[in-house]
Amino acid sequence: MRRNVERRAALVDAAIEVLAREGARGLTFRAVDAEAGVPAGTASNYFAKRDDLFTQAGGRIYERLQPDAATLARTFEGPRDLAKVTEVLRGTVGRVAEFRTGYLALLELRLEATRRPELRSVLTERVRADVEANVAHHLDSGLPGDATTVRLLYLALNWLIVEHLTLPGVFSDDEVQELVAVAVERAAPR
Template sequence: MVTRQEQLLDAAIELIGSQGIRSLTHRGVDAEAGIPAGSTSNYYRTRDALLEAIVARFAERERLSWEAIAGVVQPSSPKELAAALEHFVRDATGPSRALTLTRQLLFAEAAQRPSLQPVLASNAKAIRAWGAQWLKAVGSAHPERDCQIVLNYLDGLIIHQLAFPETPFSPARPLLGLLKALIAS
């Protein structure tokens, strides 16, 4: 069962992803969550406290999402891994668009607020570990290096698709090409 604080933080994540970081106010979160005015400030007295709690909740949700993916995705070829990554990219730029935008905005906020970086960096480390395992399974001789390259490519691909949507959007072929090139090197 979701706690009141999780409900507030999930509403804040949705608010940021749908309206931008400037929309993050205590009243805005109250309205997004559909709860009485003043509720958010009862838990988080300042915007900084609210932002830190949002980052922690976001990181928890992202970790759980990647754990679910890691439990299902067991690629045995570059083609299978490219298909899984394409599915991820399509979800990130489609149904999970608001969550993806929140991720990008929180990363930008962390560039200005170093106190937010440790939680986000810890998640990134876990994601790189899963990615390195997948790359090793499909034949990479340098899975950690290759994983960083793939993740950087995915970030760029996702940001570009969010900002300048292409239709039709078909990232499978470029993803497969990148994976094959990395494995061959």
Template sequence: MVRNPERRRQLLDAAVEVLAGHGSRGLTFGAVDRGSGAPAGTASNYFASRDQLVDELAAHVFERLAPDPVETEQRMARPHSRETERDLMNWLVERAMADRAAHLALFELRLEATRNPRLAPAVTRHFAGNLAAATADHVGGGFPGDRSTVLVLYLAMNGLLLEHLTMPDLLGDEEVAGVVDQIVSAIVPAR
């Protein structure tokens, strides 16, 4: 197996762009090679199969979307209140808009998992890990609410991101901010 981690990252970043721009059917080794500027056949040297590419892509997208740890620490240093939760959800929307392709790739990965039962467990594992981390941060961090609060907030924010990222002209930025405020007010208890 080829062991150039920088090249592997470039291929995975190209795969994110291909998946976001062309959907699951467009995600081929050739498209990834072209998207990364690598010679033909490079992606197939790094990934034994398309399934392996998709599995690694799921992990890569979550790593790519991970927030800056310093900024996260600063935001988490604030009192763990509904207002801080609102700030974190608005920050999530900002980050989603900043890396729209990665978030669109997440939606495509969900669809890919529904169509490919061999991939479903691996892709689901990555999403479950993300939800578990969010739950641990919320509950363990002492934010208002419990596990069900996190689950409903997670589902509501995913729905909002799906609407805003796939149909950006449907809701304007101000309306999205208002919806975030309504979601947090409706779901996260006040203290």
């Protein structure tokens, strides 16, 4: 297998775009090559099988969705109240919405994981680690709410994001922002 890290990343990013646009059935080496603008056969030189594309795309989506260090540091600035939780989560929803194709590809991967045990294992591990990292960060930051609050908000906001990205006419941008605030208010213990 080839080792050009930049080319591999470009191919995985192309796989994400193909997944978002064509779904799991459309994710072929040929489609990835075309999306990446590379010669036919390039993807098959980097990935032994299609399953490798699925698992690496899943990992790359999470890498690209991670907040940068400055964004994480802002969690610790100012008062640690419900308004701060709302601010942080509105930022999260915005960051996910900006990477629409990544989130749509992730939905495709989740569906495909019901048929591919290896992919299911990779995604389960990654999502579990992501949720637990969110819980730990929240608790370390001193924000109101406990681990259950974080998990409830994770579940509620994930479905809000699904609605917003797949059926954008259901809730306006303003309604999305308001629903984030209401979810925080109702999920956080008093």
